[in-house]
Amino acid sequence: MDWWDVAMMVFLSIGAFFNALAAVGLLRFPDVYTRLHAGTKCTTFGTIFVCLAVILFGVRLWIYESDAYSILTIHTFIALVCVLLTNPTGAHAIARAAHRSGVKPARAVIDELEKKEGK
Amino acid sequence: MNPFLTVLFILSVVSALIAIRIFKGPTAPDRVVGLDTLNTVVIASMILFGAYTKEVIYIDVGIVYALLSFIATLFIAKYLEGGEF
Amino acid sequence: MLMNRVLAATLTVFLCFFVYLLFTTASGAYILWSLDELIAGIILATIIGLVSFKRLVKRDLRMANPLRWILALAYFLGPFLFSMAKANLDVAYRVITGKIKPGIVKISPDLKTDLGITLFANSITLTPGTLSVDVDEETNELYVHWINVKELHPTSQQVAGSFEKWVRRIAE
Numbered sequence: 001m002d003w004w005d006v007a008m009m010v011f012l013s014i015g016a017f018f019n020a021l022a023a024v025g026l027l028r029f030p031d032v033y034t035r036l037h038a039g040t041k042c043t044t045f046g047t048i049f050v051c052l053a054v055i056l057f058g059v060r061l062w063i064y065e066s067d068a069y070s071i072l073t074i075h076t077f078i079a080l081v082c083v084l085l086t087n088p089t090g091a092h093a094i095a096r097a098a099h100r101s102g103v104k105p106a107r108a109v110i111d112e113l114e115k116k117e118g119k
Numbered sequence: 120m121n122p123f124l125t126v127l128f129i130l131s132v133v134s135a136l137i138a139i140r141i142f143k144g145p146t147a148p149d150r151v152v153g154l155d156t157l158n159t160v161v162i163a164s165m166i167l168f169g170a171y172t173k174e175v176i177y178i179d180v181g182i183v184y185a186l187l188s189f190i191a192t193l194f195i196a197k198y199l200e201g202g203e204f
Numbered sequence: 205m206l207m208n209r210v211l212a213a214t215l216t217v218f219l220c221f222f223v224y225l226l227f228t229t230a231s232g233a234y235i236l237w238s239l240d241e242l243i244a245g246i247i248l249a250t251i252i253g254l255v256s257f258k259r260l261v262k263r264d265l266r267m268a269n270p271l272r273w274i275l276a277l278a279y280f281l282g283p284f285l286f287s288m289a290k291a292n293l294d295v296a297y298r299v300i301t302g303k304i305k306p307g308i309v310k311i312s313p314d315l316k317t318d319l320g321i322t323l324f325a326n327s328i329t330l331t332p333g334t335l336s337v338d339v340d341e342e343t344n345e346l347y348v349h350w351i352n353v354k355e356l357h358p359t360s361q362q363v364a365g366s367f368e369k370w371v372r373r374i375a376e
Contacts, residue, residue, distance in 0.1 A: 018296075021299060024299055037333070038295055040330070041288075041291050041330060045292045067229075070230045091335065096338050105308060109307040111307065113347045
């Protein structure tokens, strides 16, 4: 149990915690938009930390064992970039589709978009 | 117990919770939100499994899954909007 | 004009080759790559770069300036990551207590390019309490779902903090 392991454990537990939080938020929030808040932000943040843990793991193997493990590190990094780019865009697409298909935000105090579409 | 395997187990429980939202979701967009969240959790699980077995192929599959699921989400969103493709 | 196109094509080819190299590390003896992979990479990158550079580089070569990439990196590692952590703690707080006051508000950031708007909308989605819902493509106004509405007609400063300034520096 050296400091690599400790850092990995910390990152993994943060990642697991926020992914679990996403599921709880998804079940507790009242409508599509607030659920998107939970579903997008928390899973993205959780996945960043899971990927960081795997990157640390790969870097340690890369340094102490062989160059072959560089693939593990770099491919995990590419997967992380893909998730970071695609997640918010997907959330935006779903939010727009939900609003255009007529789902109203629950308990909303203001809805500017409806005013614009109503014109 | 291997830490990756432990987190993998937690993530499978999380996926089951998200599946409840997919089955229950009163409107179609709710289900899509659940699906989108599930996709991200599955990608994280694939990366963890790749690290656990030290096989890069699972992480490659994860990259492809991320891009394909993104395209799928965009298409479903477009379909819900009722727009032209 | 011709000079610009040649430059754009070359840059795209190099970008493709770089990505190919990232995917094939640890395949052989030349530092980390084998000769086969290097040759295949050069051929594939040339073909893909020549086919796709018109799509990738729309009008000008603003984004080829390395200073913008360094700024972007500083942005992602600094204020962006910090407010993302804050966003998650905020969502955690709202999940546990259930205190929400949602609404959709309109902001009009002073951004003109597609890339700038995309970057700004994505930043908004991942940061505290906000989620971009729709973009007016003519006036570049953003409709933002705000989980805790403090102001009914906010400025972009109130919703997104200093992001607009950063995005303008990076992408415009």
